[in-house]
Amino acid sequence: MRQKKEQQEREAMEAKFENAIAINPNDRTPAQQLVIERYPREYAEEISAEITDLAKKAEYAGIPMDKLQEVIDKVNQENG
Template sequence: MKNKFAEQLSLALGRDKTLTQQQIADGTHISPGQLSRLKNGSRNTDPQIRKSLANKINDIWLKYSGARENFGVLSFQNDHRLQGDMFSALMKQREEQRQREKLETEFEEAITVKPRDRTPAQQLVIERYPREYAEEISAEITDLAKKAEYAGISMDKLQEVIDKVNRQNG
């Protein structure tokens, strides 16, 4: 059964016409067999190898798939009912954003309470918020990439912009 990273790796390898799978395997210090197993989802790997593969292939979708897998964050784009229906995806994203904003307010209220005085519900909100926030960032990046793709902006150009922002902001 393929995982999200395996699916994106398979797609990225199909899109990348500049490197052979042997060159990719050599450049990431894995065997071609291991690359094949990662591609078909029969083997999982650690975050460092996912990062190394994404950097070697330089595919924006693979990079964000790896990031989502590293942090356990699922994108709204994983909902198969919404694939291809950007309006439905946008509506779902907006509803999720409203829910996260509500959670953010609860989080901000909870962190103002001294730890020993927090209720179990407040502690749960504090534990849940970072994951929800990371998912928000992932959804925004996915939205940006989809809009750029629709507008005809190459993924290489979008990657340049993202890399520049990352260098500036860390």
């Protein structure tokens, strides 16, 4: 439940971030600048949480970490 709430908060921040970056830097409000500064960290934390969730599910399913890493490496090669 906590993860869902945090995801919703990040998605709301993402919308504010996208709006803020569309504004000329000289015209941004302090609140918009704060969102620009905070959003990358929030997004990175979300990615980290998703990876941790995937690793735990793979472990529970009996998928070895080296096999999971192969999948991740392949996705990274294909998608950059």
